[in-house]
Amino acid sequence: MPRFSLQNATAPFRLMRRAGELGFVARVQLPARRRQQTRGSHSHGSAKWRPVSVLDEWVAKEARPISLRQLMVFGRSLTESRLISSANYVRTELPTRISHRIRDMQQLPYVVVTNPHISEVYDLYYNAFDTFRKVKEIKTIEDNDRFCKTIRSMLKAHLTVIPKLAMGILECSGLMDLKDLDKFMNTILRSRISRRVIAEQHLALTDTFHAPWFSPGAKLSESEFIGEVFLKCMAKEVVERCGETTRDIARRAYGPDVPIPEIKIDGHLDASFPYILSHLEYIIGELLRNSVQAVVEKHQRRKDKETNPNQPPPPIEVTICESPQHVIIRISDQGGGVPHDILPYMWSFSKGPASQQLLANLGQVPKLAATMQELQVDDGHKSHNESKEGTDDFDQSYGSSLASLTSRPPNLRLGMGLPLSRVYAEYWAGSLALHSLEGYGVDAFLQISKLGNKNEQLTTRATMDAV
Structure with a gap:
C-alpha cells in the first residue's frame, strides 16, 4: 500500500480509484498515530468492501428536479394513485441523489475522507443508498406505508449529518x-x-391521506398546506413570528433587564407566495437573530458612553417589496456591521481564526435539522405540523425539518447560519446578499421566486470525475 501524507492531501482518493478498477470500493483506516491525532477519532471496525458497479449504475442516472408547483400537484387533489406515484418518484430519486454525493465523498483527498466525522457521514449515506435502492416498486397503500417507515427511520438517523459535516x-x-x-x-x-x-413532502401527503377528516380527491383551499408546501405564505406574518421568537431568544441570552430592539415592518404587507415554511423561517430567523444580537451588543458597549443611558436601541427595519416575479425582503440594522477580520469568512463553512471555538460549540449539538424551531426552548410556539389535527406523532416520528432541539443554548453560535441560509435561499432559485457598512450596520436582501414555478437548484451529477 502506498504511503500517504499531508503533502499529497490535495490528490484525489487514489486508493479508491485503484479499488474501483478491481470492482470494489474500500473504506480504509488511517494509521494509528494519525487516528490518535485527529480530534474526536474513534475506532473503525473491519474495512467495509462494497461493489462499486452498483453505485456506478445510479451515479449514471440524472436526478429529476422538481418545483414547488409540481410538489403541490401530487397533493392538490390527492388520490390513492397520486400518492403511489409520489412514492415511486421518491423511491427512485432518493438513491439517485444519494449516489451522487457518495461519489463526491469518494473523490475527496484521502486525509479528508478518512476524517472520523466525514467518515461517519459516508457510512450513513451508503447505508441509506443501499436501503433505498433495494425498495421494490410501490403498488399498494400497504407498500407505501412500509416505505414511509423506512423514510422516517432514515430521516431521524441523518439528523447528525449537519454537525458531523461541519466539524469535519x-x-x-x-x-x-x-x-x-x-x-x-x-x-x-x-x-x-x-x-x-x-x-418529508411524501410523508406529509401520506399522513394527510390517512387522516380521518380527509376525503380522497378533495381540493384544498389557498389557506392550507399541501404536504409541507404552504400555498399562501404571508411574508409579513413570517417576519412577525420569527421576530418575536428571536426577541425571546435574546431575552434568554442577555437577561430580562437588557433592552431588545424593536422590529419594524413596512412595504408591501400583503405580499404572499407558495413556499416551504420551515425554509423561510430558518432564513428569516437567522438574519433577524444576527441583527438583534449585533444591535444589543453594540448598544451595551455604547451605554456607558452616552449621556442618556436609558435610550432604547435603534430598531431593526424590515421592508417587503413585491414584484410580478419576486418578493424581496430587506432586513436593515444598526449593529455596527461585520468586523473586517470576519468579512472574508462570512459565507464560508470553514471559519478561519474562529474555527476552534466553533468546533467546541458544534460538539454540544449532536443533532441538527437546521430550522429556526431548534432555537425555541419551551416558548409554547408550535410548528404548523404540530398544530394540525392528528399529526403530533407524525412530526416526532421521523425528526422532520420542524423538529425541536431543546438542548441547544439560545446564544450558542455555530458559524453556519449565514452560509446555510444562502443554501436554503438558492435552493428554490432565490438569492441572499448582505451589504455591511462597518461601524454602522448591515443590510440583508432575501429574494424569493414568487410563482413557485422554479425547479430546485441541484448539482445533478457528481461534481468530480467518476471512479
Missing part, C-alpha cells in the same frame, strides 16, 4: 483548499435539503 470541514480546513471545501459543503447540503424536501 473545520478539522480539515488546513488539508484542502477552502474554496473546494466550501463547494463540497454547499453541494452536499443543497442535496440534503432536496432529499428531505421530497421525503
